[in-house]
Amino acid sequence: MRREILAIVGCVLALDAVYLAEAVRYPVGTPSRPGAAFYPLLVGALVAISAVATALEEGRRGPAPAVTWPDRPALRRVIALLGAALSYVVLLPYTGHILASVPVTVISLRVMGLRSWPLLGAVT
Numbered sequence: 650m651r652r653e654i655l656a657i658v659g660c661v662l663a664l665d666a667v668y669l670a671e672a673v674r675y676p677v678g679t680p681s682r683p684g685a686a687f688y689p690l691l692v693g694a695l696v697a698i699s700a701v702a703t704a705l706e707e708g709r710r711g712p713a714p715a716v717t718w719p720d721r722p723a724l725r726r727v728i729a730l731l732g733a734a735l736s737y738v739v740l741l742p743y744t745g746h747i748l749a750s751v752p753v754t755v756i757s758l759r760v761m762g763l764r765s766w767p768l769l770g771a772v773t
Contacts, residue, residue, distance in 0.1 A: 651707055658704045662697060669693040726760045733757055 672693055678684025719727060733756035740749035754773045763769055 651710075654707045655704060658700045658707075661700045665693055665696045665700065668696070729756055729760050 669690065672686050672689035675686035675689070676684035677686045677690065718724075733753045736756075737749050737753045740752070751773055755769060758769055758772060763772070
């Protein structure tokens with residue numbers, strides 16, 4: 650598992666370098682009047698710090714534990730949540746945020762165990 654995480658960290662750092670390279674094209678501004686590059690540079694720096702911290706933390710950990718895959722009921726819940734997220738992406742351009750979020754909310758709450766339809770309707 651350690652090699653996979655370090656490979657992911659490397660990819661994140663490479664993408665972050667591209668992001669930062671594009672961000673420096675904009676004016677930074679001053680602390681009292683930040684320019685267009687201020688926020689992207691801040692985000693890029695935080696992503697780089699997080700990636701390096703993840704790599705350091707992974708380097709200090711012991712051997713990686715064995716990966717356990719979810720059993721069938723848990724796998725069905727994961728697939729249902731992925732389907733709900735996909736439905737949001739598909740429906741959003743056609744129905745808008747409010748209507749596209751209804752299936753996501755209903756499916757997510759049902760997966761989490763909410764069985765009362767009146768309460769489900771109220772929350773949704």
